[in-house]
Amino acid sequence: MKLPRDLSGKTLAACLCRKWAYVQVHQVGSHIILQTDTPSTHRITVPAHDALRIGN
Secondary structure, eight states: OOOOTTOOHHHHHHHHHHHHOOEEEEEETTEEEEEEOSSSOEEEEEEOOSSOOSOO
């Protein structure tokens, strides 16, 4: 899958909420914590930076 190079953290979080039923639980500093309960509970942390680095 080819990822866009100029994707921001806020845009990625919005896409995850819209497409895969994630909900923003809270935000700590510059990190957005998302959680979903379908099919099981899963949490993910997304850095709220202007442009995300791909890879590491």
